[in-house]
Amino acid sequence: MSRALARRETIAGYLFMLPSLFFFITFVIYPMVMCVWTSLFNSTMGKEAQDTFIGIANFVELFQDKIFLKALWNTILIVVVSVPTVCIFSLWVSSRIYNMPDWACSLFRVIFYLPVITGSVAVTVVWKWMFNNYYGIFNYVGTSLGILEKNINWLGDERFALWCIILILFTTSVGQPIVLYVSALGNVDQSLVEAAQVDGATDLQVFWKIKWPQIMPTTLYILVITTINSFQCFALIQLLTSGGPNNSTQTIMYYIYYTCFKLYRYGYANAMGVVLAIIIAILSAVQFKVAQEK
Amino acid sequence: MKKALALILALCLALSVVACGGAASSAPASESTPAEGGEAAPATTQITLATYPIGKWSDEAVVNELIAGFNAVHPEIEVTVQYLDYTNGDDAVNTAIEAGTAPDVIFEGPERLVANWGAKGYLVDLADLVNPNTYASVIGSCTSENGAVYELPVCMTAHCMGINKDLFEAAGAWQYVDAESHTWTTENFVKAVEALVAYGHTNVGAVYCGGQGGDQGTRALVTNLYGGTYANAEHTAYTANCAENVKALQLLKDLEGINFDASIVGGDEVSLFANGTLAMAFCWNVALENNNAETIQFDAFPMAFPTESGDPVLQGGIWGFGIFDNGDQAKIDAAKTFVEYMTTGDAYVAAVEASSYWPVFEVEGMYEGNEQMTEYGLLVPYMGDYYQITKGWTEARTAWWNALQAIGSGTDVQEALDTFVETANAAANAA
Incomplete structure (x- = not known):
């Protein structure tokens, strides 16, 4: 290929990238830079309000803020519980359904994917009704069967509220991993599976030695996406508990929203955003590293 | 052919950028609409x-x-x-x-x-x-x-309470209500709640605290029971940790039939009252009755909040x-x-x-x-001081339902109210 042709192709390539690059810079890079920049200021709402440079004071305050620390703990708990359960459950379901007849496999995929395509508000309203303290179905069934002595205020009791959120998050998170795993398992090289079986490998060995390495890229993708989604759990909290009771369902994302939109402390909220982004980046990097080593 | 296709594609992509960018350009602040035929029309x-x-x-x-x-x-x-x-x-x-x-x-x-x-x-x-x-x-x-x-x-x-008159009558609690002036004493309020519980209606009222929605009701309930205050007369500081409010919240906490419910806000409480689940609503007014008219199957009777003195101060x-x-x-x-x-x-x-x-x-x-x-x-006429313009109001509202949640979870009432006042006053001073 001549240099002129190569240059022309390079230019064409960049031109094709330009629209995406524009959106990426405008809606990702620029807000990221602004977020870091604003986190260094005491920035608030007001026509006459002036932003004051305060260096890392917002970050120092963050780690003395009991609510932030509680939110951080809750967020980590959500991630630690939901990421493995989502991955394991979706892998198990996928492994059971991927070799079923097409109609059955599609049916299960639709069932598990439905909560994903249903709007989060609609899903949340239904769950809120089911958890209702006075006439919710869980209390109705529980008390009718004698499992519960009296109604439980699922979302109003700090012992249960966060677990209810995790349960809802679980149901809305498994759809996409199941679809991806079904696809990945379907693409596993059958000749290797058959060869292993001929050599006397057990089902577990076939899965662990043959299938698992081949679906590793999918697993990595699911791990990263589920981790990010769990960290960014917001709508459920906003619609169900507003972070209560007693901050027991407070998450970093919700606390960012509250600090920004209710208290108008833009700098402080941005500082939280920076910390959250760093945590997510570190975890994602670790996940990539571990997966690559495998 | 390939080049033409690439050119068309590039043009489409470029146009999409221009189209998106175009949305950002704002229209003139005051727009005038020309009349048909090109004649100048009065500016709209x-x-x-x-x-x-x-x-x-x-x-x-x-x-x-x-x-x-x-x-x-x-x-x-x-x-x-x-x-x-x-x-x-x-x-x-x-x-x-x-x-x-x-x-x-x-x-x-x-x-x-x-x-x-x-x-x-x-x-x-x-x-x-x-x-x-x-x-x-x-x-x-x-x-x-x-x-x-x-x-x-x-x-x-004036925001008030609503009570289910039919249920009150059935439970023998109607006798504790001054139906003419729509007022009642704290003592009679307690007796009414007890009568309703004895009748078998265990969900009499809910101190809702899932968020700030309808919080005028819980504030008015607490401050009226024993004549406490929420903010000072100058609207510069919050005073809700006074002894009267502590006593009021302790009463509510100990009163069977009144639930501290962190899973609902004012709107939910209104719905629960309207559908007959709760016997009384602390978040109520005439518009709420009209908006829920189709659901309400009983006589919703408006009431002032109970007071010791018989002289209620309603939230305006x-x-x-x-x-x-x-x-x-x-x-x-x-x-x-x-x-x-x-x-x-x-x-x-x-x-x-x-x-x-x-x-x-x-x-x-x-x-x-x-x-x-x-x-x-x-x-x-019972409308009281409009203290919602006290500085730091936004943060104080959140601090209030957080305090109620804490009380509902077992935190000492005085401690919860002290925390509320500390948070709210810090916000007022910072404003």
């Missing part, structure tokens, strides 16, 4: 009205009728309406303010217009539009500490117009024309009726013969 000023759900001001048909009346007199002003709710309305307005696209006119109360957006310098002083007959206390609540009137008041009400609601200073004098003038129209003559009566509340100055014959408004009107 477009303004946006944002309204919270105040009575029927959330009903598009009602609001359109009000605006049609305005346009019959002022065809040169085009009004676009944005309907807000109390869950996300503040966020929508705040985002619009930061984006430079705040509505021109907004219909809400002093806690937002005066204590928040007005105090932050976003609103226009409307002192020149105030009707001199407006009740002094109302004007006082709409006036900022710098003397500017950031809310042109339209209507007002005052709603009116604020005008955002968006830097366009033509729009400000048009907005002023709109609010002046809506607060004068027959249009004013229609605007107040749409709210389902009461006028802020004497309007002869209004609600005459209206049994429901006469009944609820008995409670309006």
